Amino acid sequence: MKKLILSSLLLVTFTISAQDFYWTYYNFSVEPENEATVLKLVEDYFKEHKNDGVTVRFFENHFSDGDNNYSHSIGFSGSLDAMGNQYSGTQSDSWDLFLTRVNQHIEGSFSSFMGRGISTHGPATEGNVWPIQNYIYIHVKDPSAFLPAREKYFSSFKSDVRLTVLGSISSGRSTHGETHMVIQGYKDFKSAMAGIDALLTPDQVEARKKAWKEFGENNGGVSVIRTGTRILLGKW
Known part of the structure; x- marks a missing residue:
């Protein structure tokens, strides 16, 4: 991924925190027969080698x-400080060996990007795992209208059945023009397939639909660029 994503550590996903958080992703391809090997290499390395305050996640791009x-x-x-330490540029023999081993099983790099977390909505997240995650890349025309409209939408109904995270993309945007990324986390595939309304009470559904209509009228202009579903394979 850039033959495994790097010769200089640049990787991140969303952590759940009330504070600002920062992330980068490296997307790459592995032949099916090498998937278990790559996962084991990543797990063994990051169980022992990562900076305090940094979370590592490994996903399969399923749909x-x-x-x-x-x-x-x-x-x-x-956090910014934790990520800064992670990207300090310090090299080690163990890191070099990890890259050498994992690069032998990487078919090729695909893309990479980074950004900052803006908001998190859902239940208390300590100890929770959301292994099935829909991702949505969007283009926001007017962030100054979009962000308050979105916060008002989520305040209109209370739900602990799904995690929703919004982040802004600061580098690595494609020519399609995505500006933000939304993550929708579910406990299992059944919940993800059913969608949020199937997991809410009738009163919550009514409130959500009303709030969604208002959000659509006041969000400043939003278009969907791309969607997909990923599976969390490991977290360290």
């Missing part, structure tokens, strides 16, 4: 369109 068909993602996330 995607033909222009977004990499097989896996790896990432780190954390």
Whole structure:
């Protein structure tokens, strides 16, 4: 991924925190017969080697369109200070050995990007795992209208059945013009397939639909660029 994503550690996914967090992703492809080997290499390395305050996650890109068909993602996330330490440029023999081993099983790099977490909505997240995650790349025309409209939408109904995270993309945008990324986390595939309304009470559904209509009228202009579903394979 850039033959495994790097010669200089740049990887991240969303952590759940009330504070600002920062992330980068590296997307790459692995042949099916090498998937278990790559996962084991990543797990063994990051169980022992990561900076305090950084979370590492490894995903399978399960549902995607033909222009977004990499097989896996790896990432780190954390506070600005934690991420700064992660990217300090310090090299080690163990890191070099990890790269050498994992690069032998990587078919090719696909894309990479980074950004900052803006908001998190859902239940208390300590100890929760959301292994099935829909991702949505969007283009926001007017962030100054979009962000308050979105916060008002989520305040209109209370739900602990799904995690929703919004982040802005600061580098690595495609020519399609995505500006933000939304993650919708579910406990299992059944919940993800059913969608949020199937998991809410009738009163919550009514409130959500009313709030969604208002959001659509006041969000400043939003278009969907791309969608997909990923599976969390490991977290360290």
